[in-house]
Amino acid sequence: MEDFGIFYGSQALDLDAGLYVVHGENGRGKTTIINAIKWVFFGRFEDRQGRTVDPKGILNRDAKREGSTKFSVGLTLTDDDGVKTIARRTWEASGDGGLYVERDGKPLNQAEAEITLQNYLEKNVARFFLFDGEQLREYEELLFEEDEATQSEAVRRSIEQILGLPVLEQAITDFRAVDKDFEGKITKLARRTGKTEKLSRMVEQLETEVAEARKDLKGLEGLRDAEQEKVDQAATVLQENEAAQELVNQMEALQVQLETLTSQREERVADRKRELADTWEDALAIAVAPRREALEAEVEAHEVAARAAYDAEQIERSLAKIACDLCGQDLGDEVVARLRARLDQIELGEAEDGGHDPRQELAALLRITRSGAISRAIAFDERISEANTKRVGLEQDMEKIRDEIGRAPTDDIRVAGDQHAKSLEQIGAIKKQIEDAEAAINEKERKRRDLVQEISSNSDDDGEMKALKERDKLAADLADLFAEARAGFRDNLRGQVERDASDIFLRLTTDPNHLGLRINTGYGLETIGPNDEVFPTRSAGQEQIVALSLIGALNRNATRQAPVMMDTPFGRLDKRHRAKVLAFLGEMADQVFLLVHSAEVDEADLKAIAPHIKEELSLKRIDSFRTEIRRFEANG
Amino acid sequence: MYRLAIAVALIVGLEPAPVEVPGRINYLGVASLDPEGSIRTAIMQLRDEGRERPYALGERLAEAGIDELHQHLDSGRSMREFLSQLTEFRRT
Secondary structure, X not given: OEEEOOEEEEOOOOOOOEEEEEEOXXXXXXXXXXXXXXHHHHOOOEOOOOOEOOHHHOEOHHHHHOOOOEXXXXXXXXXXXXXXXXEEEEEEOOOOOEEEEEEOOEEOOHHHHHHHHHHHOOHHHHHXXXXXXXXXXXXXXXXXXXXXXXXXXXXXXXXXXXXXXXXXXXXXXXXXXXXXXXXXXXXXXHHHHOOOHHHHHHHHHHHHHHHHHHHHHHHHXXXXXXXXXXXXXXXXXXXXXXXXXXXXXXXXXXXXXXXXXXXXXXXXXXXHXXXXXXXXXXXXXXXHHHHHHHHHHHHHHHHHHHHHHHHHHHHHHHHHHOEOOOOOOEOOHHHHHHHHHHHHHOOOOOOOOOOOOHHHHHHHHHOOXXXXXXXXXXXXXXXXXXXXXXXXXXXHHHHHHHHHHHOOOHHHHHHHHHHHHHHHHHHHHHHHHHHHHHHHHHHXXXXXXXXXHHHHHHOOOOHHHHHHHHHHHHHHHHHHHHHHHHHHHHHHHHHHHHHHHHHHHHHHOOOOOOOEEEEOOOXXXXXXXXHHOEOOOOOHHHHHHHHHHHHHHHHHHOOOOOOEEEEOOOOOOOHHHHHHHHHHHHHHOOEEEEEEOOOOOOXXXXXXXXXXXXXXXXXXXXXXXXXXXXXXXXXX | OHHHHHHHHHHHOOOOOOOOOOOOOOHHHHHXXXXXXXXXXXXXXXXXXXXXXXXXHHHHHHHHHHHHHHHHHHOOOOHHHHHHHHHHOOOO
């Protein structure tokens, strides 16, 4: 590396097969080393938020102050057969930088250089060899998606690339191309005879249409991939800001509650107002209640007096006649005495006041009745008070969340959320268009093949035509054979990856109920327990174990072995898991680099695997803007 | 509120406000204010001085009732308390 990031001047890592441990505290350049490798291969790398880092910011600060305007990173790769590839990518402020690659001593042109590097490490595949323990989000789409329909197409393709499936795909493509080439020659030859000229022209027309359609299809696939990249970038931002996103969600939920509460409160206020308008009737009934009761007593008294007067009158008439006033029967002395006694007991009431008729007054007051409006108004008022109290509580909660959100990039989150949703929708629409385009192409191809078949049947089988037909059939048969084998091959590979990932997982996990991993068609992984039960959730540490298991399995099954570099891989792991991962690392690949800080691994951890460590290095702080790569010294 | 104020004055037994406001209640007002005559009935039965001109007295009772409500609210107490007190009020 020359003036790359925190590495001032020219600094190199000279590495062989084996396990290397690079010690570096925060900010000393561990991630920068991984980024340097990405820089060589891809000409760019992303920050933790998924944004491409501007090269201007990569140039070492001190070098820049001294007037330097360029930085570069060189990489020497040695194949199993000893072939060396040297690559150096330079950035210059003037724009003159570029990529230089030589393979086996021979410089390559720009296109060959990029292809060579891509063959070594394709961008989507990089995550499986350059593992960033802080960026588990990159692996979560692998670890959580339940089926192929939702799995990232790019992720699935990148895994299959490691496993070598593209070689088979390429073979099928090549055989089909050869087949098509022969069909073209058959068509041309048949045209010469004039018999099948019209058919030949139709074939050519179809070939032109198919070529156009394939161009359009490629364009659609490019659009799909571009949208997928936007989805991935947005997902990164959302993942990084999960906590803030959760706060935003909480805020929105509280906002909805507040709006509902406000609406309900307004309804209660309207109800209260309505009832208040009628409270006067209730109040009036209360006001007249004592008077009404008094009148009721008065009316009752009048009725009692009237009854008494009537009884007295009757008794007096009977006594006057000494005979019953009703039946006329003579009264005996005893009866007369009883009647006189009864007459003495009867109290006659006062005569009615001629100007005051209690019954009329009572009848008027009985029309004034309670409506219940006061009780209802009180009840609504209580509910309004409750709503006011709740509103204050909600507003306080929202204020707290607002403070916390204030520290988060909410605009970025919102934009990312919108972009994620929008791009997913676009991808859905584009996928449909791709399906339709592929179907249309397949239909045209089918028609073309039918026409070619017809040409072939109608043409004379002279020597040249016969040879062409035989070769064409062979190419077609080979393409079909490989295509048939592809599905089985893919399933076998996936099964092998599942077995290896499970095997590694069981060595790394500490939970006795973990019985293995299961892989789906999109290479997503589920943790399996007793009775084939799937564990529905995993902790961050467990995710890391599963991710490492997948990486280990892919390395075992890759067509090409590659080094594995791990930046801060133990951050989420407890001591036991850490020990297990450390013990396994030497087997992960022929060359493994661990970039760790002091809180992740201690002397005891490394002592346990000391026999497997090839070398320990250290990223030594010179100052805030400079780090030097040195041999590691304990307590240094 | 006007009718409520009259009812409050009748419940509490307030002295009517000293001054009538001329023209406050007219025949149109009475028709909408007291369509069933219940205010008139209540005033005539509860207040002897209201037998001759119940609505004129009603006006002065309303002023007294409003003052009473205003004093209650001004002291920091709520409308709800005021209404609750009315339901519990019983003149001895």
